[in-house]
Amino acid sequence: MRRTEHGHGRPHRPDVIVVGAGGSGAVLAARLSEDPGRTVLVLEAGPAPRHPSAFAPGLLDARLVPGAQPGHTAVQQYAAHLTPTRPYTVVRGRWLGGSTTVNGGYFVRARREDFDRWSAGGGAAWSYDRMLPFLRALETDLDHGADALHGGRGPVGVRRTDLHHPAAAAFRTAARRLGFPEEPDKNAQGAPGFGPVPTNTVDGVRVNTGIGYLLGASGRPNLLVEGDSTVLGVVVERGRATGVEVERHGRRGVVRGGEVVLCAGALRTPQLLHLSGIGPRRELEALGVSVVRDAPAVGARFGDHPQVVLEWMPRRPVPEPAGSWLGGALHLPSSDGAHPAGDLEILQSLVPLAGLTGGTVSVPGAPLAFLVSVQTPRLSGRMRTRSADPATPPRLDYGYLSTAGDRRRLREAVRVTAGLVGTGDFGEVSGGFTEPVARVLDDDRLLDEWILGHLGTCHHTCGTVPLGPAVDPYGRVHGVDALRVADTSILPTPPLRGPAATAVLIGEVVADAMRRGLT
Numbered sequence: 046m047r048r049t050e051h052g053h054g055r056p057h058r059p060d061v062i063v064v065g066a067g068g069s070g071a072v073l074a075a076r077l078s079e080d081p082g083r084t085v086l087v088l089e090a091g092p093a094p095r096h097p098s099a100f101a102p103g104l105l106d107a108r109l110v111p112g113a114q115p116g117h118t119a120v121q122q123y124a125a126h127l128t129p130t131r132p133y134t135v136v137r138g139r140w141l142g143g144s145t146t147v148n149g150g151y152f153v154r155a156r157r158e159d160f161d162r163w164s165a166g167g168g169a170a171w172s173y174d175r176m177l178p179f180l181r182a183l184e185t186d187l188d189h190g191a192d193a194l195h196g197g198r199g200p201v202g203v204r205r206t207d208l209h210h211p212a213a214a215a216f217r218t219a220a221r222r223l224g225f226p227e228e229p230d231k232n233a234q235g236a237p238g239f240g241p242v243p244t245n246t247v248d249g250v251r252v253n254t255g256i257g258y259l260l261g262a263s264g265r266p267n268l269l270v271e272g273d274s275t276v277l278g279v280v281v282e283r284g285r286a287t288g289v290e291v292e293r294h295g296r297r298g299v300v301r302g303g304e305v306v307l308c309a310g311a312l313r314t315p316q317l318l319h320l321s322g323i324g325p326r327r328e329l330e331a332l333g334v335s336v337v338r339d340a341p342a343v344g345a346r347f348g349d350h351p352q353v354v355l356e357w358m359p360r361r362p363v364p365e366p367a368g369s370w371l372g373g374a375l376h377l378p379s380s381d382g383a384h385p386a387g388d389l390e391i392l393q394s395l396v397p398l399a400g401l402t403g404g405t406v407s408v409p410g411a412p413l414a415f416l417v418s419v420q421t422p423r424l425s426g427r428m429r430t431r432s433a434d435p436a437t438p439p440r441l442d443y444g445y446l447s448t449a450g451d452r453r454r455l456r457e458a459v460r461v462t463a464g465l466v467g468t469g470d471f472g473e474v475s476g477g478f479t480e481p482v483a484r485v486l487d488d489d490r491l492l493d494e495w496i497l498g499h500l501g502t503c504h505h506t507c508g509t510v511p512l513g514p515a516v517d518p519y520g521r522v523h524g525v526d527a528l529r530v531a532d533t534s535i536l537p538t539p540p541l542r543g544p545a546a547t548a549v550l551i552g553e554v555v556a557d558a559m560r561r562g563l564t
């Protein structure tokens with residue numbers, strides 16, 4: 046291999062350039078480079094350490110969520126509007142492992158209903174039965190071991206949360222008291238209910254995809270991972286992607302390759318496509334970008350999960366959690382029954398919100414929290430590339446709470462949580478909600494106002510380059526040769542659960558298709 050000015054052995058013209066080493070990109074690159082005959086170059090905007098010891102302890106401690114800490118060095122912030130009157134800062138990971146390095150470590154599979162919906166639009170390749178072997182291959186389930194549903198040899202260690210913590214045990218008893226079924230394995234496609242949360246946590250360490258997949262492969266001579274390398278656009282010549290323009294330490298250059306795969310995440314991948322001339326013609330022309338391919342579905346819509354945090358005051362001090370910040374989770378269908386697999390999520394935090402935002406596990410005297418979200422698979426968001434300058438972030442309008450159904454669902458989720466906290470069983474550990482107060486809880490209008498004032502997001506953005514209208518089932522961009530997308534952009538709708546496990550799945554599926562030359 047040719048040496049570069051940076052002293053790395055960058056292949057002269059890699060077979061595949063992977064843009065972004067996040068939830069999907071790290072997986073894709075590691076799997077592709079299992080074939081010694083294929084050279085793979087990964088260009089990652091954030092730092093790309095070569096050893097887990099170079100990850101700050103706070104990036105590994107599964108009792109913390111680095112992305113919740115304002116201004117954390119491993120995240121990229123974006124200004125957004127959750128509703129027209131609710132400005133908000135959303136974040137994505139910018140480090141080896143991408144958002145899986147800064148996220149909550151909740152690692153729950155999408156539901157069969159999600160796969161049915163995606164395969165209806167994107168092709169039978171996405172049916173649950175076709176996906177199950179990949180779901181097994183990506184994990185080592187440390188609770189179940191290898192069986193018909195779970196994997197025993199994959200890179201992601203999966204461990205369910207411990208429900209012995211007094212607050213988690215009280216949540217379980219309260220859920221049982223209110224008649225919610227138990228859901229002991231949230232990766233088994235059973236009826237939604239209360240159960241422990243599958244996490245990508247091993248011995249208290251959140252194993253991001255950089256560590257789980259890429260570092261173990263870093264000795265391969267056919268794989269090179271370059272950090273601090275921001276891709277600015279794809280070079281397309283005569284309808285074929287031939288390379289990327291990249292900026293590294295203030296210097297710009299073009300790297301040529303046989304195929305380009307964009308894995309920059311659901312916010313950056315569509316922007317990169319737009320800046321490369323692939324997107325809605327009128328929008329691109331308004332930016333002064335030459336149109337390569339009129340693709341109206343690229344970078345137009347997105348979906349995510351609205352969330353509010355409900356805090357309750359422990360009656361007496363509770364212990365710090367041992368392995369993960371997460372306790373139990375309750376999933377339930379909202380009252381219209383549209384999603385029997387459950388579109389409401391009540392997720393228990395055993396670390397105070399002030400600790401999650403402050404980067405510390407213990408905050409004596411602080412309330413604990415439930416993260417309450419609506420996970421309806423809906424594309425309410427709209428994005429727009431605002432400038433031909435890659436440094437200008439896209440405009441993001443989440444469109445949350447824009448329908449009566451959205452508002453009703455979130456009210457329902459808040460009220461179910463209030464009902465749980467109000468049980469005598471939960472009262473064993475809790476002195477009750479800090480807010481909303483009963484008067485607000487009982488009044489739809491007041492509760493809507495409270496929710497709007499406290500509205501946040503789960504940071505689960507999907508759907509900006511959807512399977513079907515924008516890419517084929519294996520991520521190939523329609524109308525441009527040698528260019529793919531492999532990240533959560535391609536999910537036509539967000540899943541009914543958090544997308545991290547699905548991001549890993551996407552990396553596995555697209556790598557498999559490329560290795561087998563599937564058409």
Ligand SMILES: Cc1cc2nc3c(=O)[nH]c(=O)nc-3n(C[C@H](O)[C@H](O)[C@H](O)COP(=O)(O)OP(=O)(O)OC[C@H]3O[C@@H](n4cnc5c(N)ncnc54)[C@H](O)[C@@H]3O)c2cc1C
Nearest residue numbers: 065067068069090112143144148149151276533543544545
């Ligand atoms: C704070 C937070 C908490 C979350 N918690 C959970 C959770 O607990 N469970 C769950 O299921 N989901 C969670 N998520 C969502 C989940 O982590 C993401 O959906 C998933 O990681 C997305 O994978 P991805 O590959 O699409 O993008 P990412 O993982 O975001 O990866 C994109 C990568 O591309 C790089 N990149 C971007 N632009 C460029 C460029 N121009 N050039 C080169 N590289 C570039 C980025 O630096 C990044 O490394 C959370 C997300 C956040 C932000």
